Amino acid sequence: MTDAQQTERTLILVKPDGIRRGLAGEVLRRVEAKGYLLVAVDLRTATTELLEEHYAEHAGKPFFDSLVEFMASGPVLAVVAEGNRVIEGFRVLAGTTEPTTAAPGSIRGDLGRDWGLGVTHNLVHGSDSPESAAREIALWFPVL
Numbered sequence: 770m771t772d773a774q775q776t777e778r779t780l781i782l783v784k785p786d787g788i789r790r791g792l793a794g795e796v797l798r799r800v801e802a803k804g805y806l807l808v809a810v811d812l813r814t815a816t817t818e819l820l821e822e823h824y825a826e827h828a829g830k831p832f833f834d835s836l837v838e839f840m841a842s843g844p845v846l847a848v849v850a851e852g853n854r855v856i857e858g859f860r861v862l863a864g865t866t867e868p869t870t871a872a873p874g875s876i877r878g879d880l881g882r883d884w885g886l887g888v889t890h891n892l893v894h895g896s897d898s899p900e901s902a903a904r905e906i907a908l909w910f911p912v913l
């Protein structure tokens with residue numbers, strides 16, 4: 770494949786709120802409908818150790834402990850998706866962090882809302898840069 774080095778990968782998580790609400794399929798549907806390729810999909814309950822690593826950039830922030838506790842509160846669907854500019858593309862599909870103001874048409878904008886909790890429940894995670902994607906994929910899928 771001549772364009773292999775242009776192809777990019779990202780880590781997507783359907784967070785525990787998304788699994789509890791039965792929206793894993795809807796998230797995968799949007800990723801596939803956009804044209805990205807699913808490379809790996811795994812439903813699992815993450816350890817606090819993995820989550821503290823995953824969210825290391827937020828260590829020390831007021832919502833950090835609530836975030837880790839929330840993310841460990843049930844299974845997440847961990848997904849690696851592939852395609853040119855998929856990192857940026859999935860962040861656009863996901864919408865901005867706050868679901869109240871996330872754009873309609875995005876996952877968070879269409880399907881999320883403010884539940885008045887200490888940590889924002891916003892259904893999905895997506896890597897925010899090539900460096901984050903490489904780090905996060907290695908954490909969640911060491912075999913890849």
Ligand code: IDP
Binds near residue numbers: 888890891
């Ligand atoms: P992102 O998921 O849109 O990249 P980040 O700033 O990386 O947003 O934050 C990671 C996660 O932490 C968010 O998705 C959300 O669940 C939670 N979060 C971020 N900021 C806040 C906050 O100010 N209060 C409560 N929870 C937050």
Ligand code: MG
Binds near residue numbers: 897
């Ligand atoms: Mg982030």
